[in-house]
Amino acid sequence: MMRAGLVIAYILLAPVLGAFLDGLDRVVSARMQRRKGPSVLQPFYDLGKLFSKQLLAVNNVQLLLNLSYLVILMIAGSLLFAGADLLMILFILSTADMFLIMSASSDSSPYANMGAGREMIQVMAYEPLTLLLAVGFYLATGSFDVSVIMQQPKSAVFLMPGLLFGFMFVAAIKFRKSPFDLSTSHHAHQEMVMGITTEMSGANLAIINLGEYYEMVLMLGLFFLFFANKNWQSWIVAAVLCLVIFLLETLWDNVSARLKWKKVLYGCWTVTFVAGGVNLLILMLTH
Amino acid sequence: MLHYDASSCNGCDIEVLDCLTPKYDLERFGVINTGDPFQADMLLITGGVNSQTESVVKQLYSQMPEPKVVIAVGICACTGGVFKECYNIKGGIDTVIPVDVYVPGCAARPESIIDGVMKAIRILDEKRAAAIKDRR
Numbered sequence: 001m002m003r004a005g006l007v008i009a010y011i012l013l014a015p016v017l018g019a020f021l022d023g024l025d026r027v028v029s030a031r032m033q034r035r036k037g038p039s040v041l042q043p044f045y046d047l048g049k050l051f052s053k054q055l056l057a058v059n060n061v062q063l064l065l066n067l068s069y070l071v072i073l074m075i076a077g078s079l080l081f082a083g084a085d086l087l088m089i090l091f092i093l094s095t096a097d098m099f100l101i102m103s104a105s106s107d108s109s110p111y112a113n114m115g116a117g118r119e120m121i122q123v124m125a126y127e128p129l130t131l132l133l134a135v136g137f138y139l140a141t142g143s144f145d146v147s148v149i150m151q152q153p154k155s156a157v158f159l160m161p162g163l164l165f166g167f168m169f170v171a172a173i174k175f176r177k178s179p180f181d182l183s184t185s186h187h188a189h190q191e192m193v194m195g196i197t198t199e200m201s202g203a204n205l206a207i208i209n210l211g212e213y214y215e216m217v218l219m220l221g222l223f224f225l226f227f228a229n230k231n232w233q234s235w236i237v238a239a240v241l242c243l244v245i246f247l248l249e250t251l252w253d254n255v256s257a258r259l260k261w262k263k264v265l266y267g268c269w270t271v272t273f274v275a276g277g278v279n280l281l282i283l284m285l286t287h
Numbered sequence: 288m289l290h291y292d293a294s295s296c297n298g299c300d301i302e303v304l305d306c307l308t309p310k311y312d313l314e315r316f317g318v319i320n321t322g323d324p325f326q327a328d329m330l331l332i333t334g335g336v337n338s339q340t341e342s343v344v345k346q347l348y349s350q351m352p353e354p355k356v357v358i359a360v361g362i363c364a365c366t367g368g369v370f371k372e373c374y375n376i377k378g379g380i381d382t383v384i385p386v387d388v389y390v391p392g393c394a395a396r397p398e399s400i401i402d403g404v405m406k407a408i409r410i411l412d413e414k415r416a417a418a419i420k421d422r423r
């Protein structure tokens with residue numbers, strides 16, 4: 001019963017929480033740049049505006065692919081909040097990204113196509129760590145099931161600090177933050193117009209934004225897993241730490257410039273194999 | 288907001304960029320400068336239209352989804368300015384596409400550009416309300 005409640009809460013509230021976090025990100029970024037920044041509710045106004053705009057569809061398939069991206073992300077997030085298999089969640093998350101890549105490749109804009117190519121490189125960059133993450137949780141807790149991971153006497157972070165660091169590093173890709181915002185960016189500054197979303201407008205773009213909000217909450221849910229254990233007090237601490245991690249990503253976004261794809265790929269793989277690999281090795285030897 | 292330089296001397300362009308700096312910060316009204324006409328509601332043009340930029344202005348305008356507004360920034364974009372009589376200049380932006388807000392000045396001050404953008408937002412809201420009414 002509680003699981004069903006959590007899934008319904010995720011489906012209904014994740015876009016609200018995601019849009020609020022996006023607004024917070026914009027305000028905090030502005031303050032870091034000594035600007036006043038927009039209202040925290042600006043992403044809500046933007047979403048409303050996008051749905052009221054004329055739909056300029058460049059082809060027939062893009063809307064369907066974007067909707068698939070949204071729905072598959074909702075499924076992945078729902079599985080997480082239902083306490084299902086972590087491996088399954090991560091695979092479905094990658095599948096959702098494939099639909100985004102197909103959607104960007106379906107139009108004729110060279111910028112969107114280049115964005116799709118770069119998105120694939122980004123998937124290659126973050127995917128190894130997410131797999132190591134699942135294995136790490138298995139070694140630390142004896143199960144891939146999120147519900148079992150949440151019922152441990154001690155938080156997983158004590159056994160997996162390296163994996164947490166690695167995940168924080170590659171999560172910047174998923175949050176579309178500098179230095180890893182190659183394929184598209186939440187900000188207006190992008191050297192190839194808007195990358196994957198170049199030819200998306202109105203409701204089409206709003207669907208992608210909604211998808212990103214679901215993804216944002218899903219990613220924070222994965223961070224939550226590191227800190228939560230069977231005591232309910234740890235859940236509050238975990239939620240606060242998730243917010244801190246999100247704000248750290250904002251800080252990182254503001255102090256770093258966009259990298260070239262080779263540096264992104266090699267940087268992520270190096271961190272994955274050093275921080276993630278060593279952590280995993282120690283877990284294997286001690287458990 | 289999409290900014291395009293039709294044939295400006297860059298004076299107004301720099302004032303437009305000035306609006307995005309911490310001192311003026313146009314983003315406090317939720318407006319950001321984008322390079323993508325598909326995602327823009329406002330087309331802000333500096334400089335008068337010449338025979339080479341005419342097709343670009345028309346294309347950018349046609350790629351923006353409705354409802355949309357056009358702001359002409361600087362006296363050249365409003366009327367052609369001192370270049371009005373030049374053989375290659377067609378005149379102000381309104382010789383090519385409909386303009387909603389005129390911001391005169393040489394160069395237009397950031398304060399007046401922000402004022403023009405705010406006026407454009409109001410016109411945009413009216414157009415949106417009218418479009419929703421039409422759909423019903």
